[in-house]
Amino acid sequence: xxxxxxxxxxxxxxxxxxxxxxxxxxxxxxxxxxxxxxxxxxxxxxxxxxxxxxxxxxxxxxxxxxxxxxxxxxxxxxxxxxxxxxxxxxxxxxxxxxxxxxxxxxxxxxxxxxxxxxxxxxxxxxxxxxxxxxxx
Numbered sequence: 001x002x003x004x005x006x007x008x009x010x011x012x013x014x015x016x017x018x019x020x021x022x023x024x025x026x027x028x029x030x031x032x033x034x035x036x037x038x039x040x041x042x043x044x045x046x047x048x049x050x051x052x053x054x055x056x057x058x059x060x061x062x063x064x065x066x067x068x069x070x071x072x073x074x075x076x077x078x079x080x081x082x083x084x085x086x087x088x089x090x091x092x093x094x095x096x097x098x099x100x101x102x103x104x105x106x107x108x109x110x111x112x113x114x115x116x117x118x119x120x121x122x123x124x125x126x127x128x129x130x131x132x133x134x135x136x
Contacts, residue, residue: 029113
């Protein structure tokens with residue numbers, strides 16, 4: 001069993017090692033079947049010369065921007081205090097699922113992922129929607 005760091009979720013890691021990545025554990029992960037995820041990947045590739053996003057930070061960063069957009073739309077003006085308050089208290093539809101910040105943190109992060117059949121799936125927390133079982 002191998003557990004690696006942040007770079008495990010990068011598409012160039014899979015690109016370098018091909019099928020040998022299957023079974024490798026690492027930080028992060030994602031659910032490729034989450035609502036909006038396939039569309040996000042397609043848009044990312046379209047504006048990045050075909051380069052895929054990574055399977056951890058990119059979806060979370062995009063979800064953070066979705067939170068910001070929805071907070072601004074709900075507030076209806078660029079008022080930082082009101083926007084921050086909405087971000088602290090609201091629930092937001094994102095590509096990583098419904099997101100409600102807890103103590104200014106995203107409580108929905110994947111902590112452990114694994115390459116399985118050419119995709120880096122989220123494994124833990126195991127009670128998250130889309131979580132896969134590890135393979136050995």
